[in-house]
Amino acid sequence: xxxxxxxxxxxxxxxxxxxxxxxxxxxxxxxxxxxxxxxxxxxxxxxxxxxxxxxxxxxxxxxxxxxxxxxxxxxxxxxxxxxxxxxxxxxxxxxxxxxxxxxxxxxxxxxxxxxxxxxxxxxxxxxxxxxxxxxxxxxxxxxxxxxxxxxxxxxxxxxxxxxxxxxxxxxxxxxxxxxxxxxxxxxxxxxxxxxxxxxxxxxxxxxxxxxxxxxxxxxxxxxxxxxxxxxxxxxxxxxxxxxxxxxxxxxxxxxxxxxxxxxxxxxxxxxxxxxxxxxxxxxxxxxxxxxxxxxxxxxxxxxxxxxxxxxxxxxxxxxxxxxxxxxxxxxxxxxxxxxxxxxxxxxxxxxxxxxxxxxxxxxxxxxxxxxxxxxxxxxxxxxxxxxxxxxxxxxxxxxxx
Numbered sequence: 001x002x003x004x005x006x007x008x009x010x011x012x013x014x015x016x017x018x019x020x021x022x023x024x025x026x027x028x029x030x031x032x033x034x035x036x037x038x039x040x041x042x043x044x045x046x047x048x049x050x051x052x053x054x055x056x057x058x059x060x061x062x063x064x065x066x067x068x069x070x071x072x073x074x075x076x077x078x079x080x081x082x083x084x085x086x087x088x089x090x091x092x093x094x095x096x097x098x099x100x101x102x103x104x105x106x107x108x109x110x111x112x113x114x115x116x117x118x119x120x121x122x123x124x125x126x127x128x129x130x131x132x133x134x135x136x137x138x139x140x141x142x143x144x145x146x147x148x149x150x151x152x153x154x155x156x157x158x159x160x161x162x163x164x165x166x167x168x169x170x171x172x173x174x175x176x177x178x179x180x181x182x183x184x185x186x187x188x189x190x191x192x193x194x195x196x197x198x199x200x201x202x203x204x205x206x207x208x209x210x211x212x213x214x215x216x217x218x219x220x221x222x223x224x225x226x227x228x229x230x231x232x233x234x235x236x237x238x239x240x241x242x243x244x245x246x247x248x249x250x251x252x253x254x255x256x257x258x259x260x261x262x263x264x265x266x267x268x269x270x271x272x273x274x275x276x277x278x279x280x281x282x283x284x285x286x287x288x289x290x291x292x293x294x295x296x297x298x299x300x301x302x303x304x305x306x307x308x309x310x311x312x313x314x315x316x317x318x319x320x321x322x323x324x325x326x327x328x329x330x331x332x333x334x335x336x337x338x339x340x341x342x343x344x345x346x347x348x349x350x351x352x353x354x355x356x357x358x359x360x361x362x363x364x365x366x367x368x369x370x371x372x373x374x375x376x377x378x379x380x381x382x383x384x385x386x387x388x389x390x391x392x393x394x395x396x397x398x399x400x401x
Contacts, residue, residue: 019064020040022039072124110149302319
């Protein structure tokens, strides 16, 4: 399989001296639509995920973090929309932009390319980590930032408390095998919900919670697989009484799946989860319901959505950042060629199917902790843990054994 390098040239085209322009007409930034903290936070994350970012990318990261600093209020909430006239269009709140900003600040604090970026981001994270949201999605995004903090500072009380609150707001999934999801409808970035439950169970040492998160992700990936490729829920979401495949399919959904599957592989040491990452990369390259690539290799951007016979010609910030994120995950796989995934099963999903369903899933026997050649591994009550690259080394050695 081909794993292209993640391009940043269209992201640079969408970035000006203030921040990241939200929308584009084709590849031309539409400045009249202004900026949003949601996209800027995503920008921070992909910059900090680069193993050796160039000075140009580091400058982008600093610009994005400055934007988030202006969006953050002293009480820890965030504004989201800034007009091109430099006036905020909304009031501070704790919805998705708050959660994504915490995700970005946690990532930059733990992985930032410079000392000043790490220190400033850590301070920003602590300021907002005391706040909570009633939104499961917002709390899930914030939980992913807390997990980043705990990789670097395992005893950080604010991050631990934030993970616990996120777990409670998301709720426990039903034991049903038909709909084991803690909401009556799938919406957007669904896999981020499952990933947040996985990291809460892992970092808090709660095996039942971890098992629930893995069960949710397995069901979601099976649900969003059709004929061996991803067929994700469309904009507006999906419930069981609606027809599939459905369109307009969104890159953000695929990016959330890739992140969650990589997380599951890292936490459990089971490389069969990496099939979800492979299918996510392939979706952007054309292995999807329309057989059309979303990744535009000519421009370095990504179409905003997938229709039944076409892709959107517009290449906005959210979609381009989702594509970059997935290609970054693909590059992690390409850097570990010994990893192997299972062949396709009867329904096309090539991921794991060894976790019992229902409340007993926490009693599934995890793999034995393996030695990790890249960085330290901290062992929890049930599952071993590893860092950003350490997880792949753990998986590779576990397969060798």
